[in-house]
Amino acid sequence: MSYMIGLKCRECGRRYPKEVIFVCEYCFGSVEVDYDYEAIRRVLTPAALAARPKSLWRYRELLPIEGEPTVGLWSGFTPFFRAERLAERLGVRELYVKDDSVSHPSLSFKDRVVAVALSRAKELGFDTVACASTGNLANAVAAHAARTGLRRYIFIPADLEMGKVVASLIYRPTLVAVEGTYDEVNRLCAEIGAKYPWAFVNINIRPYYAEGSKTYGYEIVEQLGWRAPDHIVIPAAGGSLITKIGKAIKELALLGLLRGAPRTKLYAAQAGGCAPIVNTIKARADIVKPVKPNTIVKSLAIGNPADGYYAAKAVLESGGGAEAATDDEVIDAMKLLAETEGVFTETAGGVTLAVAKKLIDQGVIPREESIVVCITGNGLKTQEPILGRVGQAVRIKPTLASFESQLAGKL
């Protein structure tokens, strides 16, 4: 049973069938999935949910597939925990981490969007999937497509971190390293997608793909006891995650699953060297001015964000805000999260925590209210920028005397 009615233009409201349509034929706006919320309300109750497997597919009525889910059956429902030691360091009362750095199988939140995109791509009859990626999406598409038996073409900027390259290659995709920025890779992929009958998850089946991000938001609320936090700090690359977390909270309110009114303020976090969405929010501008990225945070280095306008709108409507972090602040925040909570996140997670700290210090986020920091990727994939910034092992001979002499002062 599917609760997906069809597709609908986000700009002019024109309706389309549930096919491979990603842009409105009339006004060129992007289209999104429309659901029968009345019917969903009758079946999606806390009691029904309590009996379901702990994966992102527990919210399947709110996801755009027709039949049973076939991809990413163990993805999602990642740890969500109160971060008391980190809270103490930041001087706040109630702080939580939503930790997708341990998402199955590819260690980032992109497992969510890809689980949904590939389930839908199979329903639509595709045998080949593809993506333009800054790394995490590449890993997720390569991994899920391998297990699903789909042909896979992955396009990345040629200068990605080695961890992300290897974590794609191992799944034997056709990996194409394009000499250019992500924005150039994405533009090329739009041209390739117009010529080859492939499901480009972030382009021609984007309306389905993007819905997977909502599950990150549903889980925050469910794991908080069906309560929406006061503040959520979210990393922004293309801007889709922020938009969909906002949508997720609104949907849960609409379905009567949320305790209290949806009052969560959303905050966008970007690196200073690539902050088009943050700039738009701070200027309260109506258009997103593209930038040329220059940052160690490669997973967020999208200068022309596809959902930048909607992300800025979601943030401003929620009453939230935005801030950017320098590369040094990013590394300090990665170390802080690891030292206090035992979580090794990638540079994007460093951006999110650094920005959360900044917004707290500025008084934008009040210290007494509930705060969620979104950790969306794993630090083992982005080791280059922290090499030489984390100290080194004490090297000794295999004798007690060597141990005690080399560690004198540390024992």
Next chain:
Amino acid sequence: MPVTVRIPTPLQRLTNGQGEVQCEGRTVTELLADLDRRFPGVKERICDESGKLRRFVNVFVNEEDIRFAQGDQTAIKDGDDVSIIPAIAGGSIRTRQVMSPWRAP
């Protein structure tokens, strides 16, 4: 003073299949009004009810996005090259065939 305007594929049904047409005007607004006089129905596709350029339609005058110039008041002069380009998926796609959304086999 005619100016060459490049028309994206999805709108060429309204321009009798022509990918390039000649129009006149001193600003983008005037140019689009003239375009609509010559090819009725074009303006309603690229502008909303209030006459503002739709969010996902980019207009370039000599390779520069008019949003970063003077918007629809951007001046046009003889010999300028004007392109109307729908934006999708994080970029302006300056190709011939991209914009017609295709369906799965």
